[in-house]
Amino acid sequence: MVNLKVKLGALELNNPVTVASGTYGFGLEYADFYDPGKLGAIFTKGITFKPRHGNPPPRLWETPSGILNSIGLENPGVEAFVNEYLPRVKGLGTAIIPNISGSTVEEYCQVAEHLNGKEGIAALEVNISCPNVKEGGMAFGSCPNVAANVVKEVKKVTNLPLIVKLSPNVTDIAAVARAVEEQGADALSLINTLLGMAIDIRTQRPALGNIMGGLSGPAVKPVAVRMVWQASQAVKIPIVGMGGINSWQDAVEFMLAGAHAVCIGTGNFAKPMVAVEVIEGIERYCKERNISNVTELTGRAWK
Numbered sequence: 001m002v003n004l005k006v007k008l009g010a011l012e013l014n015n016p017v018t019v020a021s022g023t024y025g026f027g028l029e030y031a032d033f034y035d036p037g038k039l040g041a042i043f044t045k046g047i048t049f050k051p052r053h054g055n056p057p058p059r060l061w062e063t064p065s066g067i068l069n070s071i072g073l074e075n076p077g078v079e080a081f082v083n084e085y086l087p088r089v090k091g092l093g094t095a096i097i098p099n100i101s102g103s104t105v106e107e108y109c110q111v112a113e114h115l116n117g118k119e120g121i122a123a124l125e126v127n128i129s130c131p132n133v134k135e136g137g138m139a140f141g142s143c144p145n146v147a148a149n150v151v152k153e154v155k156k157v158t159n160l161p162l163i164v165k166l167s168p169n170v171t172d173i174a175a176v177a178r179a180v181e182e183q184g185a186d187a188l189s190l191i192n193t194l195l196g197m198a199i200d201i202r203t204q205r206p207a208l209g210n211i212m213g214g215l216s217g218p219a220v221k222p223v224a225v226r227m228v229w230q231a232s233q234a235v236k237i238p239i240v241g242m243g244g245i246n247s248w249q250d251a252v253e254f255m256l257a258g259a260h261a262v263c264i265g266t267g268n269f270a271k272p273m274v275a276v277e278v279i280e281g282i283e284r285y286c287k288e289r290n291i292s293n294v295t296e297l298t299g300r301a302w303k
């Protein structure tokens, strides 16, 4: 038997395989394919205080090895999340982790405060890294001081563990990781999407309505592995690694680089069953190597 349980601070997950914010809706969309309770956790679509319509279409564009998206945090707002979605997902048998965003530090705090004490929420993922919203998101994650300040203020209004989601659109990921750890982040998740763009040669115009968007999928994996490697060596708090995970082999690679858990995003779109395959594959990999505890994989490549 392989013990697949992993800890993200005080939060214990049944296994290290989770699904990424924005690629798994509010937790019910894949239930026709498999029991979402098999997952280590579900990171739900990003929510803001008020509902958002998101960016003008087109909002998705396929590239040779990934996708560009500029959804712009379309969501029904925190009130609707609590009233309409949370009651349906909280009984799924896995940790539910809402992903929260804001245009100002105050808005992050309003969302966090609203979710504090609501039954069925295991932790909050604080998105300081969205490249698709004009006035915020990535701006909070690009500078260590600003990132640290969001964490400091959100910590004041919630008792929930905070998993802070970092942007890859920075020169020194370790500096941002250390800054948010110092302010009490319980864990980090990385990476969010890489800023990119495409031109549609038929119209001779930018392919996305918002012109630029976030690149995800296999194309970003080497960047993500490098950043997980750097961030996990810079901090003591656990890391949830993501970016282009499409198979159990990819997931093992992230854990060897220093991730305690992994998140599957774009991979869900192409292979709806991928998360279950990844859980089974990691277990097999450990068994074949007489690894009794999956946590032994974390950071093994450092040695």
Ligand SMILES: Cc1cc2nc3c(=O)[nH]c(=O)nc-3n(C[C@H](O)[C@H](O)[C@H](O)COP(=O)(O)O)c2cc1C
Pocket: 020, 021, 022, 023, 045, 046, 047, 067, 069, 071, 073, 099, 127, 130, 165, 191, 192, 193, 215, 216, 217, 218, 220, 242, 243, 244, 245, 263, 264, 265, 266, 267
């Ligand atoms: C369509 C789409 C929507 C996303 N929405 C969010 C979001 O609301 N909040 C967030 O923190 N990340 C969001 N992300 C980023 C993913 O959670 C993930 O960090 C990124 O896609 C890298 O992982 P992947 O290559 O496995 O997709 C979104 C990604 C995609 C593709």
